[in-house]
Amino acid sequence: MIISLIGMPGAGKSSLAHALQARGWKFLDTDHSLIKSLGMPLADFITRHGVENFRIQETQIIGQLCPEDYTIISTGGSIVYLDAAVEA
Numbered sequence: 001m002i003i004s005l006i007g008m009p010g011a012g013k014s015s016l017a018h019a020l021q022a023r024g025w026k027f028l029d030t031d032h033s034l035i036k037s038l039g040m041p042l043a044d045f046i047t048r049h050g051v052e053n054f055r056i057q058e059t060q061i062i063g064q065l066c067p068e069d070y071t072i073i074s075t076g077g078s079i080v081y082l083d084a085a086v087e088a
Contacts, residue, residue, distance in 0.1 A: 002067050008077040017072040026071040030079075033061050042076075054078070059085040 003020075005013040014029070021027045031042060034057060038045045046054045055078060062085050067073060079085045 001069060002071050002073065004073045004075060006075050006077065006079055011077075013074040017074050020072050024070065026068060027074070028065060028067060028071060029074045030058065030062055030065070031074070031076055033065075034058060037061055051078075055082050055085070058082070059088070063088040 005017060007013050017025075017027045017029075034042060034045075038057060040048075042054065045057070058076070058079065059082050062075065062079065065073065065088070075085075
């Protein structure tokens with residue numbers, strides 16, 4: 001089973017993920033993966049390159065995830081704007 005948590009900052013995604021992690025689930029945070037890949041905070045990337053380029057990067061990162069069974073994936077709220085990201 002893989003669970004994706006989608007929501008805006010402060011919605012409780014990380015709190016729920018950490019509670020499940022304490023029960024043996026793995027945890028992937030797409031925002032952390034994006035920050036690592038982009039080499040800068042997400043807000044800085046959006047300011048420099050725009051929202052559309054951010055969404056492209058987000059979709060690519062999500063498409064590269066290979067979650068194992070019993071994994072929680074935490075995403076930002078903007079994922080719902082791109083069908084390819086939601087499908088991935």
